[in-house]
Amino acid sequence: MQVTSFSPGAASVVVNPSGLTLQIADVRVNVHGHWHYEYKKIIKIKDSGSFDVSVQGASISVRILLGMDSPMSGRPTILSSSCVDDVQKVKVKFHGGASWLYNLFDHNVAKSLKSNLKDLLCKSALKAINEDAAKKLATLKVTVPIKGIGSLDYRLISAPAFYNGFIEAGFKVQMHLTSLILPHDNLIQGEVFWTGDATEAPFSPPVVSDPPRDMAMRTIWLTDYIINTLTYVVHKHGVLNYDLTPNDLDPKDRGILNTTCSSLICFGSVLSVREKFPNSAIAVAMATSKPPTLAISPAGVHVAFEGRMNFSVFPLDSNERTSRHSPMLSAMLPILFAIDMRKGQHSKVSTSVTQLGLNDMLKEGIALPDIDNVEYVNPSLILMKPCPLHIVASLKL
Secondary structure (H helix, E strand, O other), X not given: OEEEEEXXXXXXXXXXXXXXXXXXXXXXXXXXXXXXXEEEOOOEEEEEEEEEEEEEEEEEEEEEEEEEOOOOOOOEEEEEEEEEEEEEEEEEEEXXXXXXXXXXXXXXXXXXXXXXXXXXXXXXXXXXXXXXXXXXHHOOOOEEEEOOOEEXXXXXXXXXXXXXXXXXXXXXXXXXEOOOOOOOOOOOOOEEEEOOEOOOOOOOOOOOXXXXXXXXXXXXXXXXXXXXXXXXXXXXXXXXXXXXXHXXXXXXXXXXXXXXXXXXOOHHHOHHHHHHOOOEEEEEEEEEEEEEEEEEEOOEEEEEEEEEEEEEEEEOOOOOOOOOOEEEEEEEEEEEEEEXXXXXXXXXXXXXXXXXXXXXXXXXXXXXXXXXOOEEEXXXXXEOOOOOEEEEEEEEO
């Protein structure tokens, strides 16, 4: 058999307090095939030919409920509570052989096909939802290991709630860090914990308001809460502390930290340092004095951090790891960045941040959740309050 034409009809998804309803109406399909039979009893009879089947006005309406299996696992569940289908018209036409005879009974064949199709539509839909989809969700990974960093936990904390026009899913992403290596991936929402220390951050996530009804079919809220919990955790556990010594630089650049040098770009170019600490090298111990913060608003993205830099010296002819460092200078360094996705500014310096890879990251885009046979139409990224970052898009089946 071969499908010669297919019209998917009109599909719609209706969301209301009683659940989600998927409706597909006015599906049309034409099928062409070949038939053959042979009877080998008393009298040998055989015949063959072709046939055309036309199905018109097929429709189906499926009620779907989303839930949560248990607070411990936090996996989503799916269940179809009802299904209604219909096939308005089925036509059958035989060709070749004794088709003139078979076509006398084409309405009987069409009636039988129509009945079987009606049973098949809901049966297939219920199997796809209650068995296939439910089985996949039951084995859905809700904890993903991140090599060299820890793990990402995104369990549901409550069953999805249905309202007129939208679904609200209660979940909180948790990232458990086990390493002092900072991740380079873009975390979008949730909370960060240190493995073995699941202490809540001393601040709360922003309240997420209901989505505007006329904005788009799908809205994803991204807040700065995840970043701020990340910076809180890494500050608390000293991840942002760093000791800079000559061995951390390229061999050609190590002279920058020398106090006796002929180059203008070195600590020795400062007369008081050169005279007081000759033939020495500088070590810089850097640490944040409080957690860095990120704030997203319609005006842009603002990053603020405050740190302390302790400068010490050690003789050039000694082992920097075992020699005793003499304190030289301690300084506080408050810095505020205002990022407009293209350039960065802080208290005294205005510079392009392209070297930080921000533009390269943004060129790659933000990966939207992938759904089979669903296409995002006109996705947009919007900065707004109270939930700072929105990704909005319409969906096309």
